[in-house]
Amino acid sequence: xxxxxxxxxxxxxxxxxxxxxxxxxxxxxxxxxxxxxxxxxxxxxxxxxxxxxxxxxxxxxxxxxxxxxxxxxxxxxxxxxxxxxxxxxxxxxxxxxxxxxxxxxxxxxxxxxxxxxxxxxxxxxxxxxxxxxxxxxxxxxxxxxxxxxxxxxxxxxxxx
Numbered sequence: 001x002x003x004x005x006x007x008x009x010x011x012x013x014x015x016x017x018x019x020x021x022x023x024x025x026x027x028x029x030x031x032x033x034x035x036x037x038x039x040x041x042x043x044x045x046x047x048x049x050x051x052x053x054x055x056x057x058x059x060x061x062x063x064x065x066x067x068x069x070x071x072x073x074x075x076x077x078x079x080x081x082x083x084x085x086x087x088x089x090x091x092x093x094x095x096x097x098x099x100x101x102x103x104x105x106x107x108x109x110x111x112x113x114x115x116x117x118x119x120x121x122x123x124x125x126x127x128x129x130x131x132x133x134x135x136x137x138x139x140x141x142x143x144x145x146x147x148x149x150x151x152x153x154x155x156x157x158x159x160x
Contacts, residue, residue, distance in 0.1 A: 005074075006152075009153055009155075013136070013155045014076065015074050017073070017075070018072065018075050019071075020071045022066045022070045025064070025066035025070070028063030028066065029060050029063035029064065032057065032060035035052060036053065036056035039052050074136070076129050079133070081130055081134070083128060083135075084130070085126070088124045090113070090115060090122040091120055092121040094122065098122065101113075102126075105156050107135065110124070120142070123141075123142070123147050124137055132158070137156070138150075138153045138154065
């Protein structure tokens, strides 16, 4: 199931995707390299050094993988604000209230009424700017074994 917004939708609403560099990957690589270098320089029992060398190797591999699998973020180009993703869950009986709050930009009320239980039948994928002035969202309904989109990705802009 592809949940990515359509490229034409993003272009129409002046939203772009930017690659975010994962700085934590540099920390993993540096820690692995330092651990590896200290174990190579130290002389002594090779049997005791092998687990630490393995850990160093795994840290470097994890760091490299995180660089290539770095995340992407949506950015609203007019204000250059990053759009943060949230996934909220609701009861099916709340569908009309949820749709109304999304259309009116009542995101704080929506977050407060969300239930922290992913076993519910209604899910909202919500991307909002920090100021809350721009958002894009999609509602999903649980159909046995997976959530299926009810409709297309929607766009909200305060004042529109």
